[in-house]
Amino acid sequence: MLLWLRVHVLLAFFGGFSVMAKVKTVEDLLAEQAVRKAVTCYSRGADRCDIELLKSAFHDDAEVKYGSYDSHYAEFVTMSSLDIWP
Secondary structure, eight states, X not given: OHHHHHHHHHHHHTTGGGGSOOOOXXXXXXXXXXXXXXXXXXXXXXXXXXXXXXXXXXXXXXXXXXXXXEEEHHHHHHHHHHHHOO
């Protein structure tokens, strides 16, 4: 009970429950989900040596800038598959 009272006193001191995380908009949630899906496709494609799944992580006009590499994603996927996959 004493802990509950301390928490509520602290929240009141700092302006109520405004110290909690803000509620995100639907657009923010959809954007986060799209990023998670792209990362998952990229990771699974690389882990399973699945070129088509790896390509699905990118937009059609995506450019990859990775180290000294700077070109279209399809070339990156092809080059990566030749370098690391048997």
